[in-house]
Amino acid sequence: MMELIVNGAKTYCYTGGKTFDAAKPTVVFIHGVLNDHSVWILQSRYLANHGWNVLAVDLPGHCRSAGEAPETVEQAADFIAALLDAGKVPRAALVGHSWGSLIALEAASRLKERISHLVLVGTAFPMKVSPALLDASLNEPMKALTMINVFSRSTLAAPPSVLGPGTWVYGAGMALGRRVLASNRKVNVFHRGFKACDSYANGETAVTQISCPVLFLLGAQDQMTMPKAAQGLITKAREAGKAVQVTNLPVGHHQMSETPDETLFAIRDFLGR
Amino acid sequence: MPGYSDPGFDTLALHAGAAPDPTTGARAVPIHLTTSFVFESSDHAAALFNLERAGHVYSRISNPTNAVFEQRMAALEGGIGAIAVASGQAALHLSVATLMGAGAHIVASTALYGGSQNLLHYTLRRFGIETTFVKPGDIDGWRKAIRPNTKLFFGETVGNPGLDVLDIPTVSAIAHEAGVPLLVDSTLTSPWLIKPFEHGADLVYHSATKFLSGHGTVIGGVVVDGGSFDWDGAKDAATGVGKFPELSQAYDGFHNMVFTEESTVGAFLLRARREGLRDFGACMSPHTAWLILQGIETLPLRMARHMSNTERVVQFLASQPFVSRVGHPLLESHPSHALAQKLLPRGAGSVFSFDIKGNREQGKAFIETLKVFSHLANVGDCRSLVIHPASTTHFRMSDEALAGAGISQGTIRLSIGLEDPDDLIDDLKRALKAAEKAGA
Numbered sequence: 014m015m016e017l018i019v020n021g022a023k024t025y026c027y028t029g030g031k032t033f034d035a036a037k038p039t040v041v042f043i044h045g046v047l048n049d050h051s052v053w054i055l056q057s058r059y060l061a062n063h064g065w066n067v068l069a070v071d072l073p074g075h076c077r078s079a080g081e082a083p084e085t086v087e088q089a090a091d092f093i094a095a096l097l098d099a100g101k102v103p104r105a106a107l108v109g110h111s112w113g114s115l116i117a118l119e120a121a122s123r124l125k126e127r128i129s130h131l132v133l134v135g136t137a138f139p140m141k142v143s144p145a146l147l148d149a150s151l152n153e154p155m156k157a158l159t160m161i162n163v164f165s166r167s168t169l170a171a172p173p174s175v176l177g178p179g180t181w182v183y184g185a186g187m188a189l190g191r192r193v194l195a196s197n198r199k200v201n202v203f204h205r206g207f208k209a210c211d212s213y214a215n216g217e218t219a220v221t222q223i224s225c226p227v228l229f230l231l232g233a234q235d236q237m238t239m240p241k242a243a244q245g246l247i248t249k250a251r252e253a254g255k256a257v258q259v260t261n262l263p264v265g266h267h268q269m270s271e272t273p274d275e276t277l278f279a280i281r282d283f284l285g286r
Numbered sequence: 287m288p289g290y291s292d293p294g295f296d297t298l299a300l301h302a303g304a305a306p307d308p309t310t311g312a313r314a315v316p317i318h319l320t321t322s323f324v325f326e327s328s329d330h331a332a333a334l335f336n337l338e339r340a341g342h343v344y345s346r347i348s349n350p351t352n353a354v355f356e357q358r359m360a361a362l363e364g365g366i367g368a369i370a371v372a373s374g375q376a377a378l379h380l381s382v383a384t385l386m387g388a389g390a391h392i393v394a395s396t397a398l399y400g401g402s403q404n405l406l407h408y409t410l411r412r413f414g415i416e417t418t419f420v421k422p423g424d425i426d427g428w429r430k431a432i433r434p435n436t437k438l439f440f441g442e443t444v445g446n447p448g449l450d451v452l453d454i455p456t457v458s459a460i461a462h463e464a465g466v467p468l469l470v471d472s473t474l475t476s477p478w479l480i481k482p483f484e485h486g487a488d489l490v491y492h493s494a495t496k497f498l499s500g501h502g503t504v505i506g507g508v509v510v511d512g513g514s515f516d517w518d519g520a521k522d523a524a525t526g527v528g529k530f531p532e533l534s535q536a537y538d539g540f541h542n543m544v545f546t547e548e549s550t551v552g553a554f555l556l557r558a559r560r561e562g563l564r565d566f567g568a569c570m571s572p573h574t575a576w577l578i579l580q581g582i583e584t585l586p587l588r589m590a591r592h593m594s595n596t597e598r599v600v601q602f603l604a605s606q607p608f609v610s611r612v613g614h615p616l617l618e619s620h621p622s623h624a625l626a627q628k629l630l631p632r633g634a635g636s637v638f639s640f641d642i643k644g645n646r647e648q649g650k651a652f653i654e655t656l657k658v659f660s661h662l663a664n665v666g667d668c669r670s671l672v673i674h675p676a677s678t679t680h681f682r683m684s685d686e687a688l689a690g691a692g693i694s695q696g697t698i699r700l701s702i703g704l705e706d707p708d709d710l711i712d713d714l715k716r717a718l719k720a721a722e723k724a725g726a
Contacts, residue, residue: 014547027547030336051550059338076550163292170305170357173340176367176552177559178348179356180340181302183292185366188513188551273340 015068017099022080024096025050027069029061038129039102040284041093042069045111045135046206047158047190049076052110054175055273056280063281068105070096072116076196082205086112086213090119097127106130106225106284110269111238112210115140118246121227122219130284131227134276135235135266137242138216142207151204158190158203167234167265174270182270217249226256228283230268230276237266258283295362295478296586303357304579317576318350336541337548337560347563351572355579359498359508362477362582363490366513367555369563370506370575374473374493375401376568377507378440381469381489383566384558385532386437388414393431393438395422395452396690397445400680402471403687406440421690422450423621428457432464437529442471443480444622444630446665447639447675447699448613451622451629458486465529467515473497474635474665478589483512485629489554496666500581500588504574509558513551533557588668591704593633598707599700599714603640608718613697614638636702637665639675641694642718644725649674649696651717651724658705658713670703670710 015026015033027050040060042053050057050069061067073092074082083089093116097105106129109117114136121128142150149157166183174180194203220227229247231240240261250257260279264272293301304315323342325331333339342348356368371377382392394406396419406417420427422441439461441452458468467488472480476497482490492498494506517533528534533553536542540560545553563569581588600614612619615626615634626634642652653661659672663679673679676695680688688694702710 014544030541030543049550051548054548055338055340058336059333062333062336062338159292168305169293169298169301169361170303170354173342173348173353175340176549176555177337177340178342178350178353179360179369179555179559180367180552181357181360181365184360184364185513185551188366191514192516192550277339 015100017096019073019092019095019099020080022073023078024073024080024099025071025077026100027051027054027057027067029057029067029069031061031067033066033100035101037064037066039066039068039105041096041105041107042067043093043107043109043113043116044072044075045113046210047193047203048110049189049193051189052175052269056269056277059277060281060284065284066102068096068100068102074197074200074202075193082197082200082202083209084205085209086115086119087215089116089209090123093117093120094124097124103127104129106132108132108134108280110134111136111266112140112206115210115213115216118216118219118223119213121225122215122222125222125224128223128225130286131223131225132230132280132283133227133243133246134230134268135232135238136229136246137238138213138246140210140213140238142211147204147207147211150207151201154194154201154203155191158187158194161237162186162190164236165266166271167232168271171271172273174273180270182267185270186267216246220246220250220255221253223255226258226283226286228279229257229259230279231259231261232264232266232268233261234264235266298358298361299585300583302361303354315351315354315576315579318572321345337543345572346567346569347559349572349575352570352575355575355582356508358579358582359492360510363510364481364483364512365490365510366552368508368510369555369558370508370570371563372507372568372570373505374471374491374495374507375405377491377493377509378402378405378471380558380562380566380568381491381509382410382415382438384554384562385467385530386415387532389435390415390437391433391435392417392440393428393436394419395441395445395450396420396687397422397448397450398442399446399471399473400675400683404682419690422452425453425456425460428460436464436466438466439468440471441468442473443475443482444615444635446474447637447693447697449615449620449622449634449638451615451625451634453625454482454485454487454629458488462486465519474637475630476585476589478586479632479635480630483514488512488515494578495664497589497592498582498585499578500585500666500668501577502664502667502669504577506570506574506578511552511555515554517553518546537561588704589632592636592702595704595707595710596633596636596638596702599702599710600638602711602714606718608643608722609640610643611641612638613640637699639693639697639699641696642698642721644696644721646695648721648725649698652698652721653717655717655720656713658709659700665699665701667701668704670705671701673699675699
């Protein structure tokens with residue numbers, strides 16, 4: 014792991030069990046709302062052992078990272094830029110899931126050539142959150158967590174997953190959500206993250222401003238960010254002449270735990286381009 | 287699957303962890319009786335060993351049939367994952383051995399299965415792990431027993447066989463104040479009666495031999511992680527090391543992995559499987575896992591019948607003049623009656639004890655007259671069972687320890703099965719009469 018000081022705050026990055034090597038290319042994994050670095054364990058360990066530096070970050074104010082939890086996608090994108098500076102990373106691929114996909118998109122649009130690849134997992138634009146869910150995330154977070162956990166899953170029989178065989182990803186999702194929420198005693202990072210998703214308005218512009226190829230890695234059964242909700246971004250990217258790849262997996266919103274291998278292979282192959 | 291809300295218990299009992307086999311279309315869970323699994327390539331092999339990809343390597347560590355059982359138990363308990371092991375005792379040992387080594391200390395309930403008491407009091411002591419036993423209802427006792435090296439609180443949801451109900455919310459709160467987890471043996475209750483995680487427990491294990499299997503056919507165990515305990519916890523000011531370096535420090539026995547970094551919520555399971563199953567090797571046979579799965583599919587139906595039959599039998603015994611005591615929390619006279627109503631609204635189990643007004647010979651006559659009840663050393667079977675604990679399951683315990691577990695020389699333990707309740711009562715009626723006559 015690496016601990017970097019970003020914007021004056023201790024920032025945790027899981028490195029896949031390997032030490033950072035300036036000679037290798039770097040990939041940054043960005044988690045979604047009520048998640049942390051651990052949702053990327055399989056994908057990040059694999060890439061770290063196959064020629065990449067991995068920085069699977071805990072966003073500020075989440076779990077092992079200090080600092081103020083970002084209020085907007087734009088703030089979080091600035092954090093990613095500052096993270097690369099703090100880590101002295103000249104160029105990196107960005108992989109983001111859900112809220113993290115919007116952060117990755119916005120960061121890629123700002124950092125231009127400094128970003129080599131962009132992978133948007135379970136993305137949508139706009140990423141509107143229903144008023145009822147937004148309210149529940151603030152006032153009844155456990156109820157809201159249960160709702161999004163159900164909406165995120167597509168199976169009661171996930172394959173061997175983030176903890177290996179015997180993992181009940183339903184329960185693991187709930188436990189992680191509770192842990193992330195409890196990790197910040199000052200701010201409800203659930204509500205803040207959802208608000209950031211809901212209010213982000215720059216997606217279609219941002220996707221025209223990126224300077225790298227982009228992979229849309231979508232879940233065909235995703236009830237949180239339905240594949241059709243990504244079509245606007247895909248169209249805009251294509252119209253702007255960007256190199257676009259779209260991969261649909263037979264899965265819901267939690268691609269990393271329900272189809273860990275397929276998600277890994279899609280990311281690995283895209284990064285190898 | 288799934289829909290708009292969490293699946294219910296009965297649905298999970300049938301479907302959690304299992305889907306139609308993608309290769310053959312088999313609807314029931316296949317039994318994967320194989321030691322090993324072919325690697326796709328050298329890279330695949332290396333990735334599996336290094337936890338870069340998830341999958342099966344060798345059936346001591348994991349197996350697809352066992353994985354269905356593990357997912358299903360985690361689903362029913364409300365946990366994050368589980369590990370199937372060779373027996374309930376193996377589940378207890380795996381839990382302890384994953385969390386501590388020589389020099390550690392456990393605080394445990396006095397109301398334990400005899401084998402568990404034996405492991406803690408005698409065997410683990412030989413390996414440098416000490417246990418202080420506390421009556422489950424002695425709340426101050428739990429607190430006072432804590433030492434700087436305490437690593438675990440441990441008790442049974444309902445003590446065997448006195449059915450002292452563990453006040454999980456209170457005991458877990460004391461444990462958490464001290465920075466240690468609460469491990470609960472829920473064998474006698476099964477998740478149908480209580481889900482200990484909802485009340486504050488951190489780890490739950492079962493002897494799956496009992497109600498989960500339900501048919502008295504196989505020996506097995508399972509430990510489930512609730513994913514709630516923060517193993518990083520508070521750090522020692524001088525050393526900077528937490529209470530559980532086994533999980534929060536690099537382990538050179540497995541890729542220098544820091545398990546709490548690998549998984550924010552699942553560090554215990556990672557180490558328990560990667561070290562515990564690998565090195566101690568108390569794994570479950572896939573055939574056993576399959577048989578237990580058959581049992582779990584009808585667990586809700588069976589537990590409901592176990593409870594209704596138990597209620598009938600308890601009421602009958604309580605009305606018999608030759609019976610001096612019936613130890614079931616259904617009765618207001620039981621010390622755990624109020625707590626059971628709160629924590630176990632569906633019932634406090636179908637394994638309980640009672641005392642007859644007679645000597646040892648009369649107790650013997652009682653047991654030997656029974657025809658429907660089988661005299662054997664098990665509980666949680668679909669058939670009704672009977673045993674004399676002081677001379678069998680708890681025979682190694684001292685009189686003092688026996689008293690602590692609520693057992694006397696005249697205590698008889700019943701495990702109420704699924705037979706017609708009228709037949710059970712008839713059987714008990716005849717046996718009581720025979721016992722009474724034996725004293726004449």
